[in-house]
Amino acid sequence: MPLGIYIHIPYCASKCRYCDFDSVTDFAGRQEYVRVLKSEIRRYADKGISADSLFFGGGTPSVMEAELLAELAECCREVFGLKGEITTEANPDSADFRWLKTLADAGFTRVSFGAQSAVEEELRALGRRHNAAAVQEAMAAAGEAGFCHRNLDVMVGIPFQNAESLDQTLTTFAGLGPDHISAYLLKIEEGTPFYRERMERFCPGEEETAALYLQTVETLRESGFEQYEISNFAKPGGECRHNLKYWRCEEYLGFGPSAHSFYQGKRFYHPRGVQQYLDTDGCMFLDEGPGGDAEERLMLALRLSEGADLSDLPENQYRSILTRARKYQKAGMVQIQGARIHLTPEGFLVSNGILADLLLEL
Ligand code: SF4
Structure with missing residues (x-):
């Protein structure tokens, strides 16, 4: 791709x-x-x-x-x-x-x-x-x-x-x-x-x-x-x-100081500072470890209004997320449509807390 x-x-x-x-x-x-x-x-x-x-x-x-x-x-x-x-x-x-x-x-x-x-x-x-x-x-x-x-x-x-x-x-x-x-x-x-x-x-x-x-x-x-x-x-x-x-967890390459990349399953970035970038001829990278696992994909997808499709998750994880999502649904912060969930604008306002809770067991 x-x-x-x-x-x-x-x-x-x-x-x-x-x-x-x-x-x-x-x-x-x-x-x-x-x-x-x-x-x-x-x-x-x-x-x-x-x-x-x-x-x-x-x-x-x-x-x-x-x-x-x-x-x-x-x-x-x-x-x-x-x-x-x-x-x-x-x-x-x-x-x-x-x-x-x-x-x-x-x-x-x-x-x-x-x-x-x-x-x-x-x-x-x-x-x-x-x-x-x-x-x-x-x-x-x-x-x-x-x-x-x-x-x-x-x-x-x-x-x-x-x-x-x-x-x-x-x-x-x-x-x-x-x-x-x-x-x-x-x-x-x-x-x-x-x-x-x-x-x-x-x-x-x-x-x-x-x-x-x-x-x-x-x-x-x-x-x-x-x-x-x-x-x-x-x-x-x-x-x-x-x-x-x-947000769809697709690959990208970043060039220049502080630019981040996600390529071949790895996340890495250049440190801040243009002078250091010049001094090292753009060759210094810091490793952020592997990327693109199920938890990260869901966290990123739930930033989008289209939300996340849970149907590829193992049954126990799918059930756990849906159960937790229902209390936010009642508060008008999450919508659930079949296997797809997404946050509403009210949910976006407190998205960090909701995501931490929804993804607790992943
Ligand atoms: S200092 Fe530069 S990068 Fe920062 S907000 Fe202003 S214009 Fe944007």
Whole structure:
């Protein structure tokens, strides 16, 4: 089966105040970085591997010249016979028409903007570089450049957000014509400015954030976006095929610092840090052990609205999961249809606890 390719771009124009992703603001070494990435990709040549999705994430791919990203995509075509979806993440302030057009002409099919909010006060608190008008301009430029698949990221539970401001963000963004919206709950990570400055004081509380999440599901549904994963919503045909591979436990290879891979039953990843990646010529990996067992498959499948089919499990495990699932079904958090179970939006909110309980005896 063709696999997915992920390429990490570890550069950003500046650091957002909540972010602990692996990225640095000095990108003078990007040409050298692309050279090492290509040499790592070429190590898979002649292994008979094919790929049908490529995803550039970060960091901020749009701080790189479009030509460099196009070169990397071409390298993946040579090595993996890449055909299909090519996505790049981008920030609204650094993706202009020329950049987008160059990528659309190079066969990129999908762009995902880190938009986060349409409310200026919220964007400022997050430390984002763009304003709401820049999201509108970037979306229009992407449409004109030829991208029919466009995603906007939204953050829920952020400083100063309430039901009214979230509604403003969701209705504004839905009106810009994306076919996909991702909505992530803010998690304040240790070591970030948000953590040090105790920014949770300005964030909605736990119950209010849960209500904002359910509001997001409902508002997006009314705007024609079906929820297909805990944090992802799409119009028909707009689902991100690359990300579906993760949740369906299909294989993928990740290139660049902090990029994870699942290949031939093994999970492994590059450690964080672009300098170390360069110093080791992209050859240092950390082993995460075997992947793809029944428990992992179920955990990943239950992130999806389509849920998991239990019919392949041994009878005792199947019965145990169904028995445990019934109490969540009564609480409106799980639905059971024959041998298939899936979580509802209320269940997604507490999915860690439900999954730990359901899979206790696997
Ligand atoms: S643009 Fe994205 S990766 Fe870069 S600092 Fe902001 S949140 Fe982090």
